[in-house]
Amino acid sequence: DSGVTQTPKHLITATGQRVTLRCSPRSGDLSVYWYQQSLDQGLQFLIQYYNGEERAKGNILERFSAQQFPDLHSELNLSSLELGDSALYFCASSAHITRGPKEGYTFGSGTRLTVV
Amino acid sequence: GQSLEQPSEVTAVEGAIVQINCTYQTSGFYGLSWYQQHDGGAPTFLSYNALDGLEETGRFSSFLSRSDSYGYLLLQELQMKDSASYFCAVRRPLEAKAAGNKLTFGGGTRVLVKP
Numbered sequence: 001d002s003g004v005t006q007t008p009k010h011l012i013t014a015t016g017q018r019v020t021l022r023c024s025p026r027s028g029d030l031s032v033y034w035y036q037q038s039l040d041q042g043l044q045f046l047i048q049y050y051n052g053e054e055r056a057k058g059n060i061l062e063r064f065s066a067q068q069f070p071d072l073h074s075e076l077n078l079s080s081l082e083l084g085d086s087a088l089y090f091c092a093s094s095a096h097i098t099r100g101p102k103e104g105y106t107f108g109s110g111t112r113l114t115v116v
Numbered sequence: 117g118q119s120l121e122q123p124s125e126v127t128a129v130e131g132a133i134v135q136i137n138c139t140y141q142t143s144g145f146y147g148l149s150w151y152q153q154h155d156g157g158a159p160t161f162l163s164y165n166a167l168d169g170l171e172e173t174g175r176f177s178s179f180l181s182r183s184d185s186y187g188y189l190l191l192q193e194l195q196m197k198d199s200a201s202y203f204c205a206v207r208r209p210l211e212a213k214a215a216g217n218k219l220t221f222g223g224g225t226r227v228l229v230k231p
Contacts, residue, residue, distance in 0.1 A: 042221050043203065045219070045221075048218065090159070
């Protein structure tokens with residue numbers, strides 16, 4: 001158990017629908033990052049939150065949105081789903097900037113989204 | 117823009133040594149990280165180089181040359197359980213604010229270890 005919790009682990013939904021993916025970061029981590037990984041592809045950065053505020057945006061579609069709540073958990077909302085949105089969605093967390101970078105990111109086990 | 121290049125696949129036998137190269141081109145650079153990901157699993161952190169030189173962690177070592185925008189991950193005494201994808205990732209500053217950091221990942225190298 002990495003300490004980063006993602007739910008649900010699997011999600012199957014139809015095109016046009018909307019889903020919400022949830023992430024609880026490791027205890028003490030203030031930063032949450034969302035990544036998308038399509039089949040046999042690398043990790044594409046979507047968005048980052050730090051202590052409730054959006055800090056950076058990557059290749060995130062307008063149909064996607066996210067937020068980080070006061071308890072630091074984060075949700076990624078995917079709407080008007082298309083077949084091409086089928087992927088593994090990972091959440092990662094990292095320590096506050098004052099901690100050493102050698103800790104790296106801690107990833108959750110991911111949510112496998114299948115759009116049919 | 118930013119890009120990271122690494123080989124797509126490497127095959128080796130148990131006990132062998134594998135070197136996975138990574139070249140990068142990014143705006144801003146703090147350091148180079150390496151992550152391991154088994155099929156269907158989460159990426160796990162292996163190593164981080166902020167300065168030039170070699171960092172050794174057990175059977176795995178990572179090297180960085182900032183002047184060449186190049187690094188590598190060295191896997192020694194390969195074991196079957198090392199079959200996985202390995203990603204290099206550049207840690208760089210956020211564009212707008214100083215606090216925090218951001219990881220940009222390469223496409224990954226699939227390592228297949230054969231008996």
